[in-house]
Amino acid sequence: MKANPSATPNAVLVLSPSNTGRPLRSLLLAALALLFLAAGALVVMPLLTYPFGRDQGVFACIADIIDGGGVPYRDAWEMKPPGIFYLFWASFTLFGRSMASPRLLDLLWTLTTAVAIWHLGRRVLSPWAGVAGAFFFLVRYVAGVTFWNTTQCEGFTSLPLTLAAIALVAAEQRRNHWLAAMCGALTALAMILKFTVVIFLLLPCVAVLAAQRDSVRARLARGGSYLLGCAALLAAIAGLMVWAGAFNDMFEILFLWNAKYASLNPPGSNFGRELASFLVGGRQQLLFPIGLLALAGAADLTLRPQAGRIRWLLPVWALSMIAAVWIQGKYYTYHWLPLLPPMGLLAAQGLRAAWFLLKRSARARIALAWYVAGVVVLFAMLGLAYWRSLQVPVRYALGDVPRSDFMRGFERPAGLGRFSLRANEAVAEFLRHRTAIDAPIFVWGFEPLIYYLADRAPASRFIYNVPLVTEWSPAEWRGELIRDLEQTPPAYIVVAHNDLFPWMTGHWDDSAAQLGAFPDLEQLLRRDYRRAKRIEDFDVWERRNEAQSDR
Numbered sequence: 256m257k258a259n260p261s262a263t264p265n266a267v268l269v270l271s272p273s274n275t276g277r278p279l280r281s282l283l284l285a286a287l288a289l290l291f292l293a294a295g296a297l298v299v300m301p302l303l304t305y306p307f308g309r310d311q312g313v314f315a316c317i318a319d320i321i322d323g324g325g326v327p328y329r330d331a332w333e334m335k336p337p338g339i340f341y342l343f344w345a346s347f348t349l350f351g352r353s354m355a356s357p358r359l360l361d362l363l364w365t366l367t368t369a370v371a372i373w374h375l376g377r378r379v380l381s382p383w384a385g386v387a388g389a390f391f392f393l394v395r396y397v398a399g400v401t402f403w404n405t406t407q408c409e410g411f412t413s414l415p416l417t418l419a420a421i422a423l424v425a426a427e428q429r430r431n432h433w434l435a436a437m438c439g440a441l442t443a444l445a446m447i448l449k450f451t452v453v454i455f456l457l458l459p460c461v462a463v464l465a466a467q468r469d470s471v472r473a474r475l476a477r478g479g480s481y482l483l484g485c486a487a488l489l490a491a492i493a494g495l496m497v498w499a500g501a502f503n504d505m506f507e508i509l510f511l512w513n514a515k516y517a518s519l520n521p522p523g524s525n526f527g528r529e530l531a532s533f534l535v536g537g538r539q540q541l542l543f544p545i546g547l548l549a550l551a552g553a554a555d556l557t558l559r560p561q562a563g564r565i566r567w568l569l570p571v572w573a574l575s576m577i578a579a580v581w582i583q584g585k586y587y588t589y590h591w592l593p594l595l596p597p598m599g600l601l602a603a604q605g606l607r608a609a610w611f612l613l614k615r616s617a618r619a620r621i622a623l624a625w626y627v628a629g630v631v632v633l634f635a636m637l638g639l640a641y642w643r644s645l646q647v648p649v650r651y652a653l654g655d656v657p658r659s660d661f662m663r664g665f666e667r668p669a670g671l672g673r674f675s676l677r678a679n680e681a682v683a684e685f686l687r688h689r690t691a692i693d694a695p696i697f698v699w700g701f702e703p704l705i706y707y708l709a710d711r712a713p714a715s716r717f718i719y720n721v722p723l724v725t726e727w728s729p730a731e732w733r734g735e736l737i738r739d740l741e742q743t744p745p746a747y748i749v750v751a752h753n754d755l756f757p758w759m760t761g762h763w764d765d766s767a768a769q770l771g772a773f774p775d776l777e778q779l780l781r782r783d784y785r786r787a788k789r790i791e792d793f794d795v796w797e798r799r800n801e802a803q804s805d806r
Contacts, residue, residue: 295369295393298641301648302362305402306354306665309674311343312704315357316718318343319707329501332717334513337492337505338447339408361406364414368596369393371417376600378424379565384603391545392599394637396592398644399537402665404589408448415445416455417596420572424565427462430469432480435459439484445593446485447492450509451579452593456485461571507729508722515727520584521758529586530577537588541640544633548605549573549598555608556601569604573597585758606630673753676704678791682749683708685788685795690746697740699776700751700766700793701759715739724760724769737775748784750794767794 307315317331317340327337343357350356369389376385396410404410419441426434438459445452459481463474496502534549536542553573556566576594583590609629613622642649651661665676679702686696686709695714698705703718715736722728723736751766762769770777780796787797 292366292370292373292389295366295390296362298393299362299365299397301397301645301652302358302365302405303355304648304652304661305358305405306662306676307357307704307707308403308665308676309701309704310403311354311357311406312679312702312707313718314339314343315347315354315707316703316713318347319352319710320712322347323712326496326499326501328496328504328508329499330716331713332504332508332719332722334508334516335408336447336450336509337496338444339411342411342448357406361410364411365393365396368414368417371414371421372596372599375417375421375424375596376603378421379568380600380604381607384600384607387603387606388600390599391548391602392595394641395542395545395599396595398637398641399539399542400588400592401538404587404592407589407592409589409592412445412448412452412593413596415441415448416452416572416593419445419455420458420568420596423458423462424568426477426480427466427565430466430473430477432477435477435480436484436487439481439486440488443485443488443492446489449579449593451582452576454575454579454582455572456481457575458568458571461567465567512722512728515725516759517584519758519761521586524584524586526581526586529591530580533588533591533594536640539640539644541636541643544636545598545602548602548609550601550605551608552601552604552606555604555611559608569597569601573601606633672756673792675791678793679704680708681790682793682795685790686711686747686749689797694746695743696747696749697745698749698751699770700749700754701756702749702751702754702793705749714743714745720766720769721756721759723773724762724766726761733773733775737779740776740779744783744798746798747787748780748796748798750780750796752792752794754792 313333313335317327317333320331321327321340321344325331327333327340331340333340342360346356346360347353350359369392372392373385373389376382376388378385380388392413396405419438422434422438422441425431426438439456442452442455445455459478463478463481466474466477469477493502496505534543534546536546553570557570573594576591576597579593580586580590610622610626613626616622617625647656647661647664650656651658662676666674683705686705690696690709690711692710694711696706696709696711697714698718699720701719701721703713706713706718716739717723717732717736723733750770754765755763757763760769770780784796784798786794788795
């Protein structure tokens with residue numbers, strides 16, 4: 256546009272009050288965003304106090320194997336995609352080998368995800384909605400799940416998926432093929448943490464179909480860029496696995512063995528009930544306003560005609576993540592974590608929708624009063640939920656709770672999925688004091704955490720016994736285990752009792768009882784080992800010397 260010669264100097268210098276208010280408003284929003292991020296850092300700080308659960312023990316054990324030159328699947332049997340093992344390895348490399356290191360990486364990762372959510376919310380909703388969405392995400396993640404469900408594969412997918420959504424928005428606005436390829440590559444990055452999030456690729460498909468002003472050829476080309484970016488990164492990862500000699504093992508475990516495993520469902524599992532439970536806060540139901548606001552936000556973005564074309568992104572994203580959980584059929588709490596970024600932003604939109612509704616139904620002052628009162632109640636409920644969930648970790652961090660009392664909170668009672676951190680630590684301490692640093696050990700049970708805590712290498716790639724007791728596992732795996740134990744005899748073998756995992760093994764007996772169905776292992780154990788100690792639910796068997804073995 257050409258300048259108007261008759262315009263006043265003040266107009267040329269853009270000094271009108273309305274324009275000078277914009278930088279001030281931007282500075283205010285930036286200051287408030289920094290304030291919220293500082294508060295967010297305090298919100299997620301209790302993550303640093305959490306020890307490992309069973310899954311984190313698996314990841315840490317494999318991270319140690321990687322550090323020793325090993326490769327997942329070839330040298331460590333596990334059913335998860337490879338990304339999580341390398342994240343744990345990276346945390347040990349960056350911050351030192353401790354249970355706090357992956358938790359610190361989780362904290363930094365989560366805060367970075369909050370920044371990305373704020374940026375995305377600012378692009379597709381408003382600056383205020385971006386800040387609120389990031390805050391809802393942080394509170395729901397930290398206060399809504401336990402130590403067991405944090406620092407998991409699914410939680411780590413939140414950052415690459417949020418960045419992929421940002422790249423998608425930019426690619427569609429600019430009609431840029433490189434940004435489209437970046438979106439695909441970020442989706443692939445999330446997939447190597449959790450394969451089922453591949454459903455996120457539904458979003459680029461919807462975006463290409465919605466771009467009706469573009470020619471069919473342009474839309475197909477951009478759609479191809481999304482897919483090419485995803486395929487290129489996955490092909491690179493597969494190539495690295497081929498180069499390391501681990502691809503065949505990875506394929507056999509992740510795509511053949513897992514196909515059968517996926518058909519086993521936990522007792523009493525129900526998709527609708529689990530979805531409703533997650534939306535209302537899970538174990539901490541005072542968080543239910545976030546889920547309620549998210550439903551309101553999804554309805555607002557879907558039904559209000561002035562919402563805009565790009566606003567379909569958040570509801571479709573949320574639905575795709577719900578579908579990713581449904582595909583798995585397990586519905587564990589941590590399986591729902593990829594839903595949190597769109598859920599936080601939808602909740603922020605729900606808060607905005609409430610304001611629009613109040614403005615239409617009441618006078619300005621009355622509407623404002625009701626809205627402020629509602630926000631105060633909302634934050635009071637979220638604060639109470641946070642304190643109820645995390646008061647013990649916070650008090651422990653402040654020195655008000657002794658470690659012995661704190662660690663008692665990380666137990667799973669007798670029955671299905673039983674877990675005792677104290678028992679794992681006791682067994683590990685026993686093994687540490689009676690073995691050399693380079694002496695291998697073997698655990699017959701689902702307790703790879705013992706390897707990590709004892710700082711001893713496993714004698715076989717089968718770091719837990721699930722693949723050796725399921726009916727659909729290849730018989731060759733049992734033979735491989737026996738060869739491993741004979742070629743590299745472990746100094747000690749630990750046998751677990753009272754661990755029932757029917758949704759993983761298909762059996763309702765524990766690891767000790769399952770020895771009876773594996774006569775070669777039972778014979779090796781009784782011939783070459785003697786029972787040295789019973790520590791809670793663990794029998795510790797010590798290797799006999801040669802003279803004793805010949806008797």
